[in-house]
Amino acid sequence: MSPTTAPGGARRPTLRDVARLAGVGVKTASRVVTEEGGVSPAKVEAVRAAVAELGYVPDAAARGLRRGDRRAGVVAVLLEDLSNPFSASVLRAVEDVVRPRGLVVVAGSLDEDPEQERRLVRAVLGRRTDGLVLMPAGGDHGWLARELEAPGGALLGGVLGRAVPVVFVDRAPVGVVADAVRADDRDGARGAVAHLAGAGHRRVALLADDPAVWTAQERLAGYRDGLVAAGLPHDPALERTGLRSEAAAEAAVLALLDADEPPTALFTAQRRLTAGAVRALLARGRERDVAVVGFDDVVYADLLRPAVSVVAQDPGRIGALAAELLLRRLDGDRSAAQDLVVPTRLVPRGSGELRPVAAAP
Amino acid sequence: MSPTTAPGGARRPTLRDVARLAGVGVKTASRVVTEEGGVSPAKVEAVRAAVAELGYVPDAAARGLRRGDRRAGVVAVLLEDLSNPFSASVLRAVEDVVRPRGLVVVAGSLDEDPEQERRLVRAVLGRRTDGLVLMPAGGDHGWLARELEAPGGALLGGVLGRAVPVVFVDRAPVGVVADAVRADDRDGARGAVAHLAGAGHRRVALLADDPAVWTAQERLAGYRDGLVAAGLPHDPALERTGLRSEAAAEAAVLALLDADEPPTALFTAQRRLTAGAVRALLARGRERDVAVVGFDDVVYADLLRPAVSVVAQDPGRIGALAAELLLRRLDGDRSAAQDLVVPTRLVPRGSGELRPVAAAP
DNA sequence: CTGAAAGCGCTTACAG
DNA sequence: CTGAAAGCGCTTACAG
Numbered sequence: 001m002s003p004t005t006a007p008g009g010a011r012r013p014t015l016r017d018v019a020r021l022a023g024v025g026v027k028t029a030s031r032v033v034t035e036e037g038g039v040s041p042a043k044v045e046a047v048r049a050a051v052a053e054l055g056y057v058p059d060a061a062a063r064g065l066r067r068g069d070r071r072a073g074v075v076a077v078l079l080e081d082l083s084n085p086f087s088a089s090v091l092r093a094v095e096d097v098v099r100p101r102g103l104v105v106v107a108g109s110l111d112e113d114p115e116q117e118r119r120l121v122r123a124v125l126g127r128r129t130d131g132l133v134l135m136p137a138g139g140d141h142g143w144l145a146r147e148l149e150a151p152g153g154a155l156l157g158g159v160l161g162r163a164v165p166v167v168f169v170d171r172a173p174v175g176v177v178a179d180a181v182r183a184d185d186r187d188g189a190r191g192a193v194a195h196l197a198g199a200g201h202r203r204v205a206l207l208a209d210d211p212a213v214w215t216a217q218e219r220l221a222g223y224r225d226g227l228v229a230a231g232l233p234h235d236p237a238l239e240r241t242g243l244r245s246e247a248a249a250e251a252a253v254l255a256l257l258d259a260d261e262p263p264t265a266l267f268t269a270q271r272r273l274t275a276g277a278v279r280a281l282l283a284r285g286r287e288r289d290v291a292v293v294g295f296d297d298v299v300y301a302d303l304l305r306p307a308v309s310v311v312a313q314d315p316g317r318i319g320a321l322a323a324e325l326l327l328r329r330l331d332g333d334r335s336a337a338q339d340l341v342v343p344t345r346l347v348p349r350g351s352g353e354l355r356p357v358a359a360a361p
Numbered sequence: 362m363s364p365t366t367a368p369g370g371a372r373r374p375t376l377r378d379v380a381r382l383a384g385v386g387v388k389t390a391s392r393v394v395t396e397e398g399g400v401s402p403a404k405v406e407a408v409r410a411a412v413a414e415l416g417y418v419p420d421a422a423a424r425g426l427r428r429g430d431r432r433a434g435v436v437a438v439l440l441e442d443l444s445n446p447f448s449a450s451v452l453r454a455v456e457d458v459v460r461p462r463g464l465v466v467v468a469g470s471l472d473e474d475p476e477q478e479r480r481l482v483r484a485v486l487g488r489r490t491d492g493l494v495l496m497p498a499g500g501d502h503g504w505l506a507r508e509l510e511a512p513g514g515a516l517l518g519g520v521l522g523r524a525v526p527v528v529f530v531d532r533a534p535v536g537v538v539a540d541a542v543r544a545d546d547r548d549g550a551r552g553a554v555a556h557l558a559g560a561g562h563r564r565v566a567l568l569a570d571d572p573a574v575w576t577a578q579e580r581l582a583g584y585r586d587g588l589v590a591a592g593l594p595h596d597p598a599l600e601r602t603g604l605r606s607e608a609a610a611e612a613a614v615l616a617l618l619d620a621d622e623p624p625t626a627l628f629t630a631q632r633r634l635t636a637g638a639v640r641a642l643l644a645r646g647r648e649r650d651v652a653v654v655g656f657d658d659v660v661y662a663d664l665l666r667p668a669v670s671v672v673a674q675d676p677g678r679i680g681a682l683a684a685e686l687l688l689r690r691l692d693g694d695r696s697a698a699q700d701l702v703v704p705t706r707l708v709p710r711g712s713g714e715l716r717p718v719a720a721a722p
Numbered sequence: 723c724t725g726a727a728a729g730c731g732c733t734t735a736c737a738g
Numbered sequence: 739c740t741g742a743a744a745g746c747g748c749t750t751a752c753a754g
Contacts, residue, residue, distance in 0.1 A: 014747055025725040030749065038723060060488045061422035061433065062747035066730045072422065072488070074467075082468075083453035085446070085660075092444035095470055104484055106435075107443075107468040109456060123465055127421045127433070278664055299446075299660045303639055375731055386741040391733065399739060423731035427746045724754080731746105738740080 013054035021050040033058055064128055072128035075326065076106040078120055079135045079169075083109075086271070086296065086315050087135065090169055093319025094133055101327065103130070112213065114138030125164065131326045132166045133319075139212065140175035165329035167322045171214035172339060179329070181322040181340040185218035185295075186225065188311040188344030189269060192293040193226025195309075195346055196265040200356050201291060205238040205256050205263035207249050207273045216241065219269040219295055226267075238263055249276025250283075257284060264356035265291035274298055278308060278351075289357035293346075302349055309352025312345045374415035382411040394419055425489055433489035436687065437467040439481055440496045440530075444470075447632070447657065447676050448496065451530060454680025455494055462688065464491070473574065475499030486525065492687045493527045494680075500573065501536035526690035528683045532575035533700060540690070542683040542701040546579035546656075547586065549672040549705030550630060553654040554587025556670075556707055557626040562652060562717050566599040566617050566624035568610050568634045577602065580630040580656055587628075599624055610637025611644075618645060625717035626652035635659055639669060639712075650718035654707075663710055670713025672705045679703055 019029035024043050031039045032047040033056075039047075050056070064072040077094050079087035087109070095105050106129065108120045117137040121144070124132065144166065168180040196204050206223045209216035220241060227234055237259065240252045249268065253276065256263055268274040274294030281287040287306060294301075294310045301308035321340055346352075380390035385404050392400045393408040394417075400408075411417070425433040438455050440448035448470070456466050467490065469481045478498040482505070485493065505527065529541040557565050567584045570577035581602060588595055598620065601613045610629065614637065617624055629635040635655030642648040648667060655662075655671045662669035682701055707713075 016747080019725095026747095027725050027749085028723085031724090034749085040723060043723090057483065057487045059426075059747055062426055062730090063749070064730090065420075065423055065426060065732090065747080066749040073484075074488070081453065082443075082456060083446075083449045085444075085449075088444045088446075088449040091468070092442065092470060095443060095468070099469075102484070104467055104488060105469065106465055107452070107456070108460075108466065109453060122418060123434075123463070126418045127435070127465060275661055275664065278661075282664065300636055300639075300665070303636065303643065303665055304661075305666050377731080380741095387731095388733085388741050389739085392740090395733085401739060404739085420731055423746090424733070425746090426731080426748090427733040725752100726754100727750105727752085729750080730748085734743105734745080736741100736743085738742100 012059075013056045015056070015058070017054055018047060018050045018056050021054065022046040061128070071130050071330075073103050074106055074127065074129050075103050075131045075133065075323075076108070076124040076129045077133045078108045078110055078117065078124070079133075080137070081109045081111060082107055084271075085299065086170075086313070089315035090133075090135070090319035090322070093316045094323040097320050097323035098327065110135065110137040112137050118143070129164065131330055132164060133322050133326060134166055134168055135170045136168055136173065136214070141173055141178075142175035144176055144178075165326055167326045167329075169318055169322045174214070177337050179322075179325050179338050179340075181318050181325065181342065183215075183313040183318065184341045184343050185215050186222035188295060188313070188346075189219040189222025189267065190225040190229065191222075191344070191346055192267045192295065192311050192352075193223055193232075194230060195348070195352055196267065196291055196293055197226070197230035197232060199265070199291060199353055201263075201265035202232055202356070203235070203238060203261065203263040204232065204265045204267055206240060206267050206269060207243055207252055207277060208239075208241045208269040209273070210242050210244060216269060223267060223269070235261075237261075243270075243273055243276075246272045246276040246279070249273035250280045253277045253280035254284070257286060257290070263290070265293075265354075268292060268294045270294075271296040271298055274308065274310070278304065287351075288354065291352055291354040291356070293352040295344075297347065304351075306351045306354065307349035309349045310347050312347050314342055314345075317342055373420075374417045376417070376419070378415055379408060379411045379417050382415065383407040422489070432491050432691075434464050435467055435488065435490050436464050436492045436494065436684075437469070437485040437490045438494045439469045439471055439478065439485070440494075441498070442470045442472060443468055445632075446660065447531075447674070450676035451494075451496070451680035451683070454677045455684040458681050458684035459688065471496065471498040473498050479504070490525065492691055493525060494683050494687060495527055495529055496531045497529055497534065497575070502534055502539075503536035505537055505539075526687055528687045528690075530679055530683045535575070538698050540683075540686050540699050540701075542679050542686065542703065544576075544674040544679065545702045545704050546576050547583035549656060549674070549707075550580040550583025550628065551586040551590065552583075552705070552707050553628045553656065553672050553713075554584055554593075555591060556709070556713055557628065557652055557654055558587070558591035558593060560626075560652060560714055560716055562624075562626035563593055564596070564599060564622065564624040564717075565593065565626045565628055567601060567628050567630060568604055568613055568638060569600075569602045569630040570634070571603050571605060577630060584628060584630070596622075598622075604631075604634055604637075607633045607637035607640070610634035611641045612637075614638045614641035615645070618647060618651070624651070626715075627654075629653060629655045631655075632657040632659055635669065635671070639665065648712075649715065652713055652715040652717070654713040656705075658708065665712075667712045667715065668710035670710045671708050673708050674705055675703055 019026045029047050075098050110117045166178050172180050211217045243249050268277045297310045297312040380387045390408050436459050471478045533541050572578045604610050629638045658671045658673040
């Protein structure tokens with residue numbers, strides 16, 4: 001078996017093979033395959049037949065190598081965790097928008113790890129990625145912009161040399177000017193607190209992730225905005241941040257329920273934390289007297305009793321808008337960087353409409 | 362702006378640029394970058410410095426173009442729907458297994474559409490994919506094997522010419538010999554029925570997807586196996602297949618409840634159908650007197666009341682096993698095609714342990 | 723309308 | 739240890 005032969009058998013047919021079989025020059029075969037036009041009908045026919053007979057598929061990499069634009073038809077989508085519903089919905093939405101353009105999607109999970117983010121961004125850019133949708137993991141992304149070049153700042157050079165458009169999703173870029181599409185985290189959180197205050201609650205606790213995560217920071221700010229707007233006092237004892245898991249939220253809620261002055265309502269600023277809180281309330285049989293509003297919708301929240309009220313985001317919309325923006329940049333749009341903020345929607349289902357109950361002695 | 366210059370600015374640095382800056386030949390620069398070895402320490406140092414200064418990143422496509430193996434470091438993962446929890450978990454597991462090897466993942470959704478499957482498989486193979494993990498959409502996959510070549514049948518040639526390993530997930534291959542990793546659908550379904558029969562149920566209804574879907578067919582068979590094993594009669598009126606949505610399942614359950622001889626238990630053979638069934642029972646206030654066992658775990662099923670019993674699959678394990686098998690094939694393993702069947706696990710939570718209640722008149 | 727030559731960025735196969 | 743030449747599969751730039 002010669003080194004140019006694949007282990008299993010025949011060499012993959014090349015354009016040269018097609019040309020030879022069709023009895024034309026390579027360039028003519030290329031013209032037919034790329035539908036460049038300007039080829040006599042007879043030769044078009046011959047080339048088409050050869051392509052079919054050999055099962056010829058153009059090599060996208062070789063094509064991109066010589067072409068000026070060097071487009072490989074690949075969009076990278078780097079998100080927090082491909083297996084979580086939010087990331088998964090964003091990915092799917094991007095896929096649906098770019099597929100009709102013949103683009104293929106490279107996907108990766110960053111797990112909130114800046115190191116992994118850097119590695120994956122490099123890996124992906126080394127593979128001729130045309131564009132990047134990024135849910136940023138670390139804080140500052142100046143490194144991404146080392147060679148920020150384009151007018152509006154929407155195109156990043158950096159390790160790439162060649163300008164590659166980048167659109168941030170879910171979180172605004174820090175330390176770099178770039179396009180972004182995200183939910184209105186702050187306003188959504190504010191609205192949740194307003195909703196609970198409207199039901200009569202004066203002691204609303206916050207359960208949130210590590211404020212190092214951009215969205216957690218925003219939601220914390222929104223929570224405080226909401227307290228101020230409702231004229232409620234700010235009680236640090238009700239503010240539980242740094243919660244990184246469902247179990248952590250569960251423990252935090254149990255502790256809150258046992259406090260001297262327990263909250264009558266909870267605003268859980270993240271999906272897993274909502275689940276943990278509900279679990280704690282069920283464990284104590286308190287699900288009907290402590291109100292809950294969660295940020296980000298929970299699958300089958302409406303099947304729970306009480307059904308869980310949430311501030312819903314629209315990951316599908318965020319992904320689609322990001323992909324559309326990316327395509328526009330790929331098409332040469334050099335206008336100023338955009339920051340698209342998608343509104344959230346409060347979905348009342350029961351848990352957020354419970355009225356305050358005097359704490360049992 | 363010359364045609365070889367990117368819109369935004371500097372040309373991406375090439376190995377030639379690195380060599381020039383380091384004052385060495387291109388081949389020497391290549392040796393350093395690929396860590397081939399056999400280069401004097403002084404030159405290694407000079408090349409490393411040049412790489413750092415220019416921000417050089419090797420072009421994976423150009424590399425693969427010349428190399429014999431033609432590996433681009435890409436694994437494609439084509440699943441039913443990247444936004445559904447099962448597919449998402451499989452994808453994530455594959456990613457975790459291949460990442461340490463420096464491979465990047467191309468992901469796509471097939472939506473049970475054979476046409477789309479064919480298009481995506483071709484798109485992906487045209488881009489120098491090293492291996493493929495496929496959750497098959499259509500029925501027969503003979504087309505994939507048009508040029509099946511390798512000994513064990515685990516390598517597919519087809520449109521590729523060059524052998525590309527393929528591992529099927531979730532469903533066994535039809536019309537082609539290939540590796541597969543899947544859950545034990547039939548046995549899981551049989552176990553669900555046995556569990557319900559064990560609780561005293563004699564009228565167990567089945568809600569299932571279109572039997573054209575391989576897993577639906579298997580679970581239907583398992584349901585019948587279970588009836589036979591428990592000595593229960595087979596009542597076609599209790600067998601509701603072709604259910605393609607949550608709403609369809611909901612409607613089917615409402616109809617079953619209104620029947621002359623309603624079931625006392627439900628086996629819902631798919632996640633969305635389980636949700637639809639639960640919704641219908643809640644709507645009628647019957648959730649405590651009709652037992653339910655679902656196939657495939659539902660997020661937060663344990664927070665529902667009653668909590669939902671399920672036959673759990675392990676998508677993470679399936680994805681990981683598939684990826685490991687694929688890597689072995691990439692490493693040259695030519696042994697016979699494998700069919701790895703991962704056992705399911707019955708998780709009792711409440712809904713599946715309810716005892717039969719005489720139907721209200 | 724057609725095709726031979728050069729070149730995309732890299733590695734292979736060779737010769738020093 | 740080192741590097742010039744050839745070539746991977748394709749497209750660009752040119753000359754018929």
